[in-house]
Amino acid sequence: MLIPLAILLAVASAVFYAVSAVLQEREASRQSAAGLGLMTRLVRRRLWWAAVAATLTGAGLHVAALAAGPLVVVQPLGVSCLAIALVLGSRVNRTRIRPRSWAGLLCVVLGLPAVLSAVPHHGPHGPHSAPGGGLGFWPVVGVLALVVAAAAAGGLLLGRRGPRGAAVCYAVGAALCFGAASATTKTLLLGHLTPGRFAVTAAAALIGTALAQHAYRGGGLGAPLAVLTILDPVTAGAVGVLVLGEPFGTTPLTLAVGVLGMVVTAVGVALLSARRPVVQSSGPTDAVPVSANSRD
Template sequence: MNALLLPVLLCLVSAVAYAGAAIVQERVAATTADGSCGPLRRPGWWGAVALTGLGAGLHVVALAYGPLSLVQPLGALTIVFALPMAAAFARRSVGPAGWRGALLATAGLAGLLTLTRPPHAETLDAAQRPLLAAAVLAAAAVLALGARWARRAVVRGVALAAAAGAAFGMGSVFTKAAAQDWTSHRTGSLVFTLLAIAVLASAGMLLSQASYRGAGLAAPLATVTIVNPVVAAVAGMTVLGETFRYGVPGGLLAALAGGLATAGVVTLSRLTPDRAERETTIAVRGRTRVPGPRRCLTHAGAAEPE
């Protein structure tokens, strides 16, 4: 059996679980009007929590058996699975712009992470972990506070999703470190790392739930999908000494991939649910020959346009 087959399969199932959780979260946010604590009283929200826990558990196992450079790019499959799942199960049309944005975001993210070299160090230094956790939580708090001033629901959702992605991304870095601590029997730093993972995961879950309120599914999910591994990659480059492959050409290709991912997020951030419905209707009509204006007879015999 190929050594990479198991982590790849685990990542696939994890992405499906994360996608299902995102769809349920968006539906709960769209149908709950009881404020920030309303979702806690909805069974569906706790189902999303269970799916997120399943996805996170499979992600942890994948990190234990596979390299970070493989596991993190496969996380981009979440949005690839979420869009058709939302169309099939939630009866929520995505529209051509949604598909274009998702493909751009996924392609850019996959290219960016493919160009990132594997880490030189297997784990984080114990002294660096409190600083990294505090920095990410502070950045997430700034984004969450800034989201309160956003006038458009989509902009607010993207800001909250970026905060959630930062928390999830650093949580993945800490998870990899915790796996190495466990195998190396470094219990001193393991306790703090597990507590940091719990705080980061809880913050990411609450922020991602808030990001779906009024913003639809595509834009917040795309933002989380991009920010999550980008934060992990930045942590690897700044703390673990990782660099892009192929030197200067690799850096230019990485910049191009980042531009594609940004274009995808911008496309999705401008797509509201109502606009997605209109664009889907236009696309369907465009594939069908529409005859000229016809008239039908009413019961009184008068002609009336259809």
């Protein structure tokens, strides 16, 4: 294994993911529309497409990093995406990162690697990776769809009355979609390409993208990105266990560390979402400066 190369690729991947998050938040927060109207406006924005390109580049670099080095080295470096995004976002938006946000960032950086240490990670060609060894593809997809729908409904119900909570709900739904898309992509790579699974993968990616834009639009950068960073790999790992029949592979000690990490990370997310962001926009092409007191 080429550890130095893996570290370099992992850091580069985190930078691209951070750039993507900052651009998505910047574009989404400047739109007044919601639902399909929000996406219709965003797809007309060049910077939003630059964010999509940055996401794809980051994903490619992450895969390359995993090919060059072990997961225990690559995965924790991905947490640096949040720190890079917060700093870059403060420069782009010309705002100051408040002490509460730094504290939230510290909690996420300390807690997330502990959570990821308890998540099952196995290669796509392992002995337990044949689909059908778990609970089954469609039952798991059905449960995930219900949870995503509940998260989206929670975001709609909170709306303007609780934009911070709504943003977290949308981010939870987006993370579940992205994690499901990653896991179903793995089944496709295993040679189980069916129209149904391909449709689920595409739908999960598209719905996740839409929900993420709503999370960034109403919740700023810190909390939504933290939720996405933690729940995406956790969901992918859970689907791997339930659908592909992969072994859980965690000891009681590792599981306890993971639970503690989840608590610490949750505190970090709460700190990052403590201030209500202010969205000001009058049209799809308006670039209205956002109050310096409203950004994490």
